[in-house]
Amino acid sequence: MLLRMDNIVKKYGDLVANDKVNLTLNKGEILAVIGENGAGKTTLMKVLYGLEQPTSGTIVINGEEIQIKDANQAIKNGIGMVQQHFMLFETFNVTENIVYGKEPRKGVFFDLERAKRDVKKISQEYELPLDPERGIAGMPVGLRQRVEILKVLYQNSDIIIFDEPTAVLTPQEVKELLKTLKQLAKMGKSIIIITHKLYEVMSVADRAMVMRAGEVVADVRIEDTTAEELSFLMVGRHLIEQKIPEKEVGQVLLNVEDLCLADEHGSTILKDVNIHVKSGEIVGVAGVSGNGQTELVECLFGLRKAVTGSISLKEKNLFNKSVKFIRKAGISLVPEDRYIWGSAIEATLYESAIMGHYAKPEISSKGMISGKKAIEFTQQIIRDFGVKAETAEQTVGSLSGGNAQKLIVGREIKQDTPLLIVAEPTRGVDVGAMEAIHDKIIEKRMNGDGVLLVSSELSEIIKLSDRIYVMYEGEINGELFKETMDEEEIGVLMAGGRKHAEN
Amino acid sequence: MLRIKLKRYLSQLAHPVFAIGISLVLGAIAIRIVGANPLEIYGIMLNGAFGNKYYILATLTRATPIIICGLGAAIAWSTRYMGIGGEGQMIVGGFVTSIFALYMPGPEWLILLAAILGSIAAGGVYSVFSGWLLRKFKMSLAITTLMLNYVALFVTYHFVANRFLDTTTTEGKLEQTKQISASLRFPQLFEGYPLHLGFIIAVILVFLLWFVMNKTTFGYEAKMSGFNRSFSDFGGINSKKIMYSVLFISGAICALAGTGEVLGTQYRYVHNMYVSASFAWIGLNAALISNYNPLGILVSSIILAGIQTGGSAIARSTSVPLEISAIIQGCITLFISAKIIISWKRNKKELKKEQIMNDETIEQNKLLNTGTTQDVLKRDTEELEDEVGA
Numbered sequence: 001m002l003l004r005m006d007n008i009v010k011k012y013g014d015l016v017a018n019d020k021v022n023l024t025l026n027k028g029e030i031l032a033v034i035g036e037n038g039a040g041k042t043t044l045m046k047v048l049y050g051l052e053q054p055t056s057g058t059i060v061i062n063g064e065e066i067q068i069k070d071a072n073q074a075i076k077n078g079i080g081m082v083q084q085h086f087m088l089f090e091t092f093n094v095t096e097n098i099v100y101g102k103e104p105r106k107g108v109f110f111d112l113e114r115a116k117r118d119v120k121k122i123s124q125e126y127e128l129p130l131d132p133e134r135g136i137a138g139m140p141v142g143l144r145q146r147v148e149i150l151k152v153l154y155q156n157s158d159i160i161i162f163d164e165p166t167a168v169l170t171p172q173e174v175k176e177l178l179k180t181l182k183q184l185a186k187m188g189k190s191i192i193i194i195t196h197k198l199y200e201v202m203s204v205a206d207r208a209m210v211m212r213a214g215e216v217v218a219d220v221r222i223e224d225t226t227a228e229e230l231s232f233l234m235v236g237r238h239l240i241e242q243k244i245p246e247k248e249v250g251q252v253l254l255n256v257e258d259l260c261l262a263d264e265h266g267s268t269i270l271k272d273v274n275i276h277v278k279s280g281e282i283v284g285v286a287g288v289s290g291n292g293q294t295e296l297v298e299c300l301f302g303l304r305k306a307v308t309g310s311i312s313l314k315e316k317n318l319f320n321k322s323v324k325f326i327r328k329a330g331i332s333l334v335p336e337d338r339y340i341w342g343s344a345i346e347a348t349l350y351e352s353a354i355m356g357h358y359a360k361p362e363i364s365s366k367g368m369i370s371g372k373k374a375i376e377f378t379q380q381i382i383r384d385f386g387v388k389a390e391t392a393e394q395t396v397g398s399l400s401g402g403n404a405q406k407l408i409v410g411r412e413i414k415q416d417t418p419l420l421i422v423a424e425p426t427r428g429v430d431v432g433a434m435e436a437i438h439d440k441i442i443e444k445r446m447n448g449d450g451v452l453l454v455s456s457e458l459s460e461i462i463k464l465s466d467r468i469y470v471m472y473e474g475e476i477n478g479e480l481f482k483e484t485m486d487e488e489e490i491g492v493l494m495a496g497g498r499k500h501a502e503n
Numbered sequence: 504m505l506r507i508k509l510k511r512y513l514s515q516l517a518h519p520v521f522a523i524g525i526s527l528v529l530g531a532i533a534i535r536i537v538g539a540n541p542l543e544i545y546g547i548m549l550n551g552a553f554g555n556k557y558y559i560l561a562t563l564t565r566a567t568p569i570i571i572c573g574l575g576a577a578i579a580w581s582t583r584y585m586g587i588g589g590e591g592q593m594i595v596g597g598f599v600t601s602i603f604a605l606y607m608p609g610p611e612w613l614i615l616l617a618a619i620l621g622s623i624a625a626g627g628v629y630s631v632f633s634g635w636l637l638r639k640f641k642m643s644l645a646i647t648t649l650m651l652n653y654v655a656l657f658v659t660y661h662f663v664a665n666r667f668l669d670t671t672t673t674e675g676k677l678e679q680t681k682q683i684s685a686s687l688r689f690p691q692l693f694e695g696y697p698l699h700l701g702f703i704i705a706v707i708l709v710f711l712l713w714f715v716m717n718k719t720t721f722g723y724e725a726k727m728s729g730f731n732r733s734f735s736d737f738g739g740i741n742s743k744k745i746m747y748s749v750l751f752i753s754g755a756i757c758a759l760a761g762t763g764e765v766l767g768t769q770y771r772y773v774h775n776m777y778v779s780a781s782f783a784w785i786g787l788n789a790a791l792i793s794n795y796n797p798l799g800i801l802v803s804s805i806i807l808a809g810i811q812t813g814g815s816a817i818a819r820s821t822s823v824p825l826e827i828s829a830i831i832q833g834c835i836t837l838f839i840s841a842k843i844i845i846s847w848k849r850n851k852k853e854l855k856k857e858q859i860m861n862d863e864t865i866e867q868n869k870l871l872n873t874g875t876t877q878d879v880l881k882r883d884t885e886e887l888e889d890e891v892g893a
Contacts, residue, residue, distance in 0.1 A: 301737075324740075341733050347726075367720050369719065
């Protein structure tokens with residue numbers, strides 16, 4: 001046995017993030033650590049990688065008990081980690097990024113030639129082709145991840161931790177990565193992969209360790225289990241497959257024509273975007289993050305000024321109007337990032353909940369806000385949307401991410417506008433909260449309102465949308481309808497491929 | 504609910520009490536070093552600040568401009584427009600007031616009204632200018648306001664020395680304007696004691712500002728804009744409007760502090776009158792101690808003023824130098840600024856705790872997905888720079 005973590009306990013004050021967790025890992029094995037958000041997976045990995053110190057418990061590698069005080073010690077002990085958010089220097093090239101921290105030297109100088117040779121060698125050895133001299137800037141995510149993997153291999157890691165490695169990848173890139181993982185295991189590397197995507201677990205892992213509320217609830221071999229069993233173990237109950245009721249679509253609400261946007265240096269972000277949303281319809285915008293979805297939403301909501309094109313809601317011109325004007329005209333938005341755009345961490349729940357509502361007679365009159373009405377209003381959202389909170393006067397920062405998100409979704413749905421834009425509504429949210437949020441989005445549609453759903457989570461788009469636009473490099477790369485949509489095809493479009501069926 | 508509220512208030516009090524306490528201890532050590540008995544000295548100090556009616560009223564008189572400047576600083580700082588131009592704003596306000604009071608013809612009530620409104624307008628516009636520089640040229644508000652303090656000081660100096668100089672007095676060569684007529688002065692609240700109408704204005708301003716900041720939609724917009732600018736933009740709040748309004752109000756309030764001194768204590772504009780007493784800085788201190796809470800500013804300004812008047816009592820009656828009060832005040836400033844760092848660190852810690860509960864959130868990953876120690880250090884300094892730069 002290569003690695004053993006025994007009775008790991010990690011407490012943060014009263015919160016027990018890991019409770020007597022045992023983990024074992026054999027040479028050449030792929031272990032999937034799965035569980036809902038907040039189950040303690042990431043904490044456990046941070047303990048292993050030296051980013052957190054356990055309250056108690058031991059770590060044994062090759063039969064020897066070791067202390068891991070920081071990441072450098074972890075690396076010395078042959079443990080490497082491929083982070084969810086890549087930590088690469090944009091201005092350096094592949095080689096420089098890989099050898100950073102362990103540069104080959106010639107005397108006191110950096111031996112660049114040897115570095116390049118070394119990088120080329122491991123890249124060939126592990127069949128991960130990559131040009132050692134290519135710059136990082138402008139590199140697609142899949143390749144960036146490859147650089148990270150090579151970096152870990154360069155550090156001679158025997159145990160490689162992957163933290164949600166597929167979250168940012170296109171379906172094609174995911175396939176590539178899973179292949180790479182298997183290849184690495186075959187060459188004797190031991191791999192721990194943290195994920196909550198079960199089909200990945202089923203297709204790549206040898207063994208799955210399921211965590212729930214800080215404890216290990218199961219440790220099973222993949223051939224002895226099924227995806228259904230794992231999902232049941234993760235959540236502690238069976239998930240109900242949601243069927244979305246039929247709904248007749250109405251008139252066009254949002255109409256966007258030839259929208260173009262450039263950044264401050266003049267390079268194109270959005271190019272001739274044409275989309276529309278009708279009432280009673282959920283329209284999905286799929287795409288790998290960073291293909292212009294964020295900017296599109298910002299333009300629609302007046303947070304960013306577009307160059308040319310037109311945006312209208314029920315034929316009212318909204319092109320480059322102020323947020324206030326657009327909100328009044330009838331659009332509300334669940335923003336992509338709940339702490340940057342969606343709320344203020346230091347503000348109380350009611351202060352965050354009345355944003356966009358505070359000028360209405362329900363909350364204020366003659367420029368004076370009624371604290372009592374604001375709190376009542378917030379309590380209503382807390383009740384209706386199942387926000388787990390003690391009072392309306394605690395801070396947003398004291399809520400868990402899922403509950404903060406429910407508060408924000410509640411606030412925006414309560415605007416009761418004809419069009420709701422939701423961006424990444426369930427990012428980083430656990431399964432229970434996710435279902436609740438999906439229900440509310442569907443309810444909004446059943447009321448005859450329109451919803452524009454922007455998400456990089458393909459399953460969410462497919463589950464909820466009546467119609468889908470796929471974005472690639474700032475353009476709409478295809479439109480699909482519920483009846484004929486096919487995950488494979490969306491994947492091709494997301495990766496920049498052309499639609500083969502209709503065109 | 505009530506308990507949570509109470510707890511929040513108490514925890515807010517804990518820091519200032521701690522800061523003042525530690526400062527007094529350090530002051531005591533300093534007193535010990537110069538060879539006096541700290542308890543005795545503090546006794547004299549307390550007596551000199553609040554010992555009898557005259558002392559109390561003298562302390563309140565001194566507190567008046569501090570309270571007003573504190574309020575002016577509080578509204579801007581709580582919206583995270585951290586200017587330090589209170590001094591310049593006082594100068595502009597005081598100077599404009601004295602010029603109106605001395606040279607405007609017409610009925611007295613009209614002169615008085617013009618002197619006050621003129622001061623408000625001048626201080627406000629002067630403060631907004633820094634905001635314009637920030638918006639147009641991204642110049643740091645801290646730097647422009649600080650620099651403009653000198654501009655205000657010396658431009659008015661020019662006018663006082665070369666245009667409006669009082670040549671009638673025998674009081675040496677002070678650069679000052681003529682005295683304003685008795686009928687335009689703020690009345691004393693108690694016959695024969697220095698406390699004047701300005702104190703009542705300060706107290707009214709305390710409640711007015713508390714009301715605006717806590718009960719109005721404008722106050723809400725400003726507060727949210729201070730908490731998180733992106734969030735307030737997203738909510739449809741016009742940040743530009745908020746910035747200019749907040750800076751205008753802040754400048755206007757500080758200008759009123761200058762007006763109060765001209766109409767209430769000096770009865771003329773004297774070059775350097777605000778600088779040497781550092782009203783604006785002590786006011787900013789009061790605002791920081793009380794976490795921008797107007798009622799807290801009222802209390803802490805009185806305490807800080809008491810340390811000053813008490814300090815001069817020590818200097819009058821013992822061999823312990825006046826600087827003792829400067830030491831205490833310096834320590835208070837130090838510990839209060841330490842608080843900003845501590846609370847910033849604590850915020851990070853809390854975020855970390857939250858991270859465990861929802862560990863995949865992108866934002867937190869940004870904050871916490873630590874790579875190597877270098878990364879952490881690098882990021883920390885960047886964050887600090889952002890904070891200071893803003």
